[in-house]
Amino acid sequence: MNARRLLYRLALAVIGLALTCAAADREHATPIRELVLAPQPGGSGQSVAQVERGRDLLILARSSAGNEMWLQVTVLAQPGTRQQEATGWAPAKLAIAMSSPNAADIIFGAAVDSEIEAEKPKGRRSAPDDAQRLYQRVAQFFPDTDSGREALWRAADIQWQLDRARGKKPIDETAMQNVIRKLPGTRYADLAAYALLENQLCGDWKGQAACPAQEAEIYERYAREHPRSPKAAEALYNAAWRTGVIADIYRVRNNKEQSEASHNRALALAQELANQFPQAEWKYRAETLIYKMQKNIPLYGTSE
Amino acid sequence: MALKQKAAILGAACLVLLLSAVPGHAAEKEHGTVIGDADIYVAPDFKAQRVGRATRGRDIFLIERSKIDNKDWAHVLATIQEGLLQPREISGWVDGRLVVTVSTPNADQIIYGEAVDSEHQQELRGGRQKADQDAMRLYYRLYEYFPGSPLAAESLWRAADLRWQLEKSGVFSRPSAREMDANSRSQIDDETMRELIKKFPGTRWAQLGAYDLLDNKICGDWKGEAKCPEKESDMYEHYAHEYPQSPKAPEALYNAAWRQAVLVDMYAKERGKADKARKKSLDIIQELTTKYTESDWRARGVQLRYLLEQNLPVYGQ
Numbered sequence: 001m002n003a004r005r006l007l008y009r010l011a012l013a014v015i016g017l018a019l020t021c022a023a024a025d026r027e028h029a030t031p032i033r034e035l036v037l038a039p040q041p042g043g044s045g046q047s048v049a050q051v052e053r054g055r056d057l058l059i060l061a062r063s064s065a066g067n068e069m070w071l072q073v074t075v076l077a078q079p080g081t082r083q084q085e086a087t088g089w090a091p092a093k094l095a096i097a098m099s100s101p102n103a104a105d106i107i108f109g110a111a112v113d114s115e116i117e118a119e120k121p122k123g124r125r126s127a128p129d130d131a132q133r134l135y136q137r138v139a140q141f142f143p144d145t146d147s148g149r150e151a152l153w154r155a156a157d158i159q160w161q162l163d164r165a166r167g168k169k170p171i172d173e174t175a176m177q178n179v180i181r182k183l184p185g186t187r188y189a190d191l192a193a194y195a196l197l198e199n200q201l202c203g204d205w206k207g208q209a210a211c212p213a214q215e216a217e218i219y220e221r222y223a224r225e226h227p228r229s230p231k232a233a234e235a236l237y238n239a240a241w242r243t244g245v246i247a248d249i250y251r252v253r254n255n256k257e258q259s260e261a262s263h264n265r266a267l268a269l270a271q272e273l274a275n276q277f278p279q280a281e282w283k284y285r286a287e288t289l290i291y292k293m294q295k296n297i298p299l300y301g302t303s304e
Numbered sequence: 305m306a307l308k309q310k311a312a313i314l315g316a317a318c319l320v321l322l323l324s325a326v327p328g329h330a331a332e333k334e335h336g337t338v339i340g341d342a343d344i345y346v347a348p349d350f351k352a353q354r355v356g357r358a359t360r361g362r363d364i365f366l367i368e369r370s371k372i373d374n375k376d377w378a379h380v381l382a383t384i385q386e387g388l389l390q391p392r393e394i395s396g397w398v399d400g401r402l403v404v405t406v407s408t409p410n411a412d413q414i415i416y417g418e419a420v421d422s423e424h425q426q427e428l429r430g431g432r433q434k435a436d437q438d439a440m441r442l443y444y445r446l447y448e449y450f451p452g453s454p455l456a457a458e459s460l461w462r463a464a465d466l467r468w469q470l471e472k473s474g475v476f477s478r479p480s481a482r483e484m485d486a487n488s489r490s491q492i493d494d495e496t497m498r499e500l501i502k503k504f505p506g507t508r509w510a511q512l513g514a515y516d517l518l519d520n521k522i523c524g525d526w527k528g529e530a531k532c533p534e535k536e537s538d539m540y541e542h543y544a545h546e547y548p549q550s551p552k553a554p555e556a557l558y559n560a561a562w563r564q565a566v567l568v569d570m571y572a573k574e575r576g577k578a579d580k581a582r583k584k585s586l587d588i589i590q591e592l593t594t595k596y597t598e599s600d601w602r603a604r605g606v607q608l609r610y611l612l613e614q615n616l617p618v619y620g621q
Contacts, residue, residue, distance in 0.1 A: 032607070033616070093614040102606050109607030112600045147603075281420050284455075287410055288339065288417030295376075295401040297340065 029057040029073065029097040030137040032110040034126075037088025041070035048088035051075050052126060053114065054133025056140070057095055060087070071095055104142045108151060111135045115158070132158040143182070153179055153188035160195050170199040190229030197222060197235075209249045216242035220269070233273060233282035240269035240286065244293055248300040267293055333365040333381070336405030337445045339418040344384070344396035348377035355396050358382045359434075360422060361441025363448075366405050367395070376400030412453040415446045419462070440466035444496070451503070461509035464496040468516050483524045484532060491520050511550035515543060530570045537563035541588065554592055554601035561588035561605065565612055569619040582612055 030053075037048040042065035051057070061072040069092035077083040096103050111134035118127035135158065138151035156175035163171045179192040200218050202211035219239040223232045243266035250259035270293070273286040292299060338358050345352040348370055358364060358380070365381040378400040385391040404411050419442035425435040432438075443463035447456045471492045475481060480489040500513045521539055523532035540560035544553045564585035571578035585608070592605040611618055 093616060096610075102610070105603045105606035106610045109603035109605070112604050113607065284413050284417035285420055286417070287413040288421065291404075291410070291414045292339075297401050 027059045027097050027099060028137075028141060029059055029071065029095040030054055030107060030134065030141075031057070031090065031095050032107060032134070033094050035090050035094045037073070037075070037086060037090055039088060041065035041072070041089045042068075043070075043089070043091070049075065049084070049086035051086075051090070052133065053110065053130040054135075054137055055083070056137065057090070059097060062092070063089075068092070071097070098141045104138055104145060104147045107134055107141070108138050108147050111138065111151065111154070115154075128158060128162055132162065149183055149186065149188060152182060153191060156192060157195065160198075164198075173199065187228075187230060190226045191231060193226060194222060194229065194231040194235065207249065209246045212242040212245045212249070216240075216246070233277040233280040236269060236273040236276070237282045237285055237289070240266050240273060240289060241299060243269060244289065245300045247293075248298050263293060333367055334405040334407055335449055336364050336366050336380075336403050336408075337361055337415065337442065337449075338364065338398065338402045339404055339414065339442075340399075340402045342398040342402045344380070344382060344394060344398050346396055348372050348375075348379075348397040352397070356382070356384045356392075356394050358384055358398060359441075360418065360438035361443075361445050363445065364403070366403060369400055369403075371400075378403040406449050412446055412450040412455055415442050415449075416455050416459060419443045419446065419459070423462075423466075436466055436470065440470070457500075457504040457507050457509045460496070460500045460503065461512055464500045464513060465516060467496050468492060468494075468519070472519055481524050484527050484529065486521055486523060489524060494520065508549070508551060511547040512552060514547060515550065515552040515556065518543060528570065530567055533563035533566045533570070537561075537567070537584075548595070554596035554599040557588055557592040557596075558601045558604055558608070561585045561592060561608055562618065564588065565608055565618040568612065569617050585612060 031051055032053060034053060035051050036043075037051060039045040039048055041063040056076040056078070057071075057073040058076055059071050059073055063070050063072070070089045071092050072087070072089050073095065074087045075083075075085060077085045096106050100106070111131050114124075114127045114131035114134060117123040118131055124130070132155050135151040135155035139148050139155055142148040143152070156179045159175045160171055173196055176192040176195050180189045183189050197218055201215055205211040216239045219235040219242070222229075223235040223239065226232055226235075229235075243262050247259045247262035247266060250256075250262060267290060270286040270289045274283050274290070277283050289299075291297075338360060341360060342358045343354050344356045344358060345354055347353075349372075362382055362384060364383075367379040367381060370377045370379065376399070377397050379395070379397055380403065381393060381395045382398075383391050383393050404414050408414065419439045422432070422435045422439035422442060425431040426439065440463050443459040443466070446453065447460040447463065450456055453459075475490055475492050478489065483489060494517055497513045497517055501510045504510050518539060522536055526532040537560045540556040540563070543550075544556040544560065547553055550556075562585075564581045567581035568578050568585065571581060589605045589609045589612075593602050593609075596602055608618070610616075
């Protein structure tokens with residue numbers, strides 16, 4: 001009985017391995033338009049499945065029908081999603097295979113298209129998810145190109161924004177950690193590390209100094225660890241602003257000593273920002289912050 | 305007689321002095337604005353009657369500054385507008401710390417920083433209401449007070465663009481925006497944009513302004529007719545060639561190429577016209593992809609070329 005079960009498991013493992021090897025050998029593709037899988041080349045018969053832009057397709061066979069090329073594909077399910085796998089035929093012109101000429105640019109262009117569509121007030125509802133998947137495919141199919149690296153970051157960023165908009169707390173860090181792991185030392189890794197800070201922020205401060213103090217520390221540490229990051233100036237500003245807020249909180253509580261210490265620290269951080277990033281927009285926000293602190297204009301309850 | 309003459313001369317002198325003192329007094333007033341919403345009181349006292357509120361970026365005249373009970377006060381003349389009421393001029397006292405005038409050190413940078421802050425605030429969920437209007441006024445004040453500042457041109461652009469976007473959303477939300485002809489809808493007021501182009505010609509800010517102005521020329525609903533995409537394609541191509549250094553040039557070229565691709569679909573039953581539009585679109589894409597290799601628009605151009613080559617429809621997708 002045990003031997004039979006063992007044999008059964010072994011057979012399953014062999015089949016799984018065979019499928020994986022086949023998947024590794026076979027070419028991938030992705031649709032740049034929503035398409036319908038047909039049971040046979042030519043598109044006749046009842047549709048098998050509807051496939052969204054950017055889904056990962058595994059090409060099983062190619063055939064021509066009615067003067068057109070068709071691909072037999074399996075739509076792969078993304079791990080950790082409710083996506084269903086399905087197999088059927090799709091018109092080759094809608095599914096861009098990795099080996100197609102200019103495939104990276106075409107898929108990347110379709111992703112940018114969807115991203116722009118997502119920003120329109122009456123844009124296609126699926127556009128943000130489409131953009132995310134299309135970028136993901138560029139990163140997956142062309143990992144060692146500039147487009148692939150940019151796409152890896154953009155896919156992670158869109159996923160992050162979508163999770164936030166959908167109220168997920170904490171936001172799933174997998175995609176961002178992946179950017180850091182795959183692109184160490186790049187601006188993309190710096191941007192991903194900045195995004196991850198969001199999961200460490202308090203919700204409502206409830207007028208307590210503990211939250212802004214913790215957040216100021218997080219932002220300052222980021223600025224020190226990633227001085228060349230496009231987000232370094234913003235992080236320093238966030239640290240300065242929060243430290244200024246702490247000064248307000250202590251002042252309201254008549255804790256003059258701590259208020260003064262925080263006030264001076266905030267001024268020093270804002271000054272550092274203004275000196276270190278003379279070209280950045282944040283420099284001017286730092287100048288305004290310095291002015292407000294010098295004039296004792298309260299920061300808490302005002303814009304960040 | 306001599307005494308009368310002396311008195312007359314003295315009187316005339318007094319009159320001249322008095323008359324010259326009036327404009328002199330006005331000139332002494334400093335222009336300025338507030339970098340936080342400032343309640344206006346009849347007297348320098350937070351318990352005094354409140355007569356209005358000066359919101360960020362409002363133009364004010366500083367009459368005098370005063371320190372009372374260790375608090376800074378500013379006596380100002382402000383033009384305020386509350387709700388839908390007509391703007392009115394009122395004078396009163398505001399928290400002096402919020403008043404930044406032309407003589408405040410680094411005033412241009414402080415106003416600019418507050419404007420950026422307001423713009424950022426507008427983008428935050430739960431951010432301050434009408435923060436975009438605060439930003440628009442603050443940017444304009446910077447340009448107005450400091451036209452020679454290195455930040456002036458960008459500030460005027462930002463003010464003009466914020467105003468443009470605000471008016472555009474209004475104009476394009478009206479039923480008349482669905483009319484095909486651009487003249488059938490009210491036009492977006494281009495006064496500030498024209499001022500920008502006139503004051504800072506040849507700059508990237510003027511080029512961006514010129515791109516915004518095209519909004520007043522585009523059709524509403526095309527209603528499936530070819531004349532709109534034809535006209536708009538020409539317009540965008542003309543822009544891209546007139547301002548090849550503009551940050552909007554690749555976008556303009558893409559828009560021109562995309563409209564030609566739409567014409568290919570529209571002329572499905574007129575092969576000659578369809579072929580001409582296809583060639584035109586491909587030529588523009590070629591220009592886009594070779595001239596602007598670093599832009600996202602290049603990748604969109606490559607995608608558009610693929611759609612054309614595969615005879616995939618563009619219009620309505």
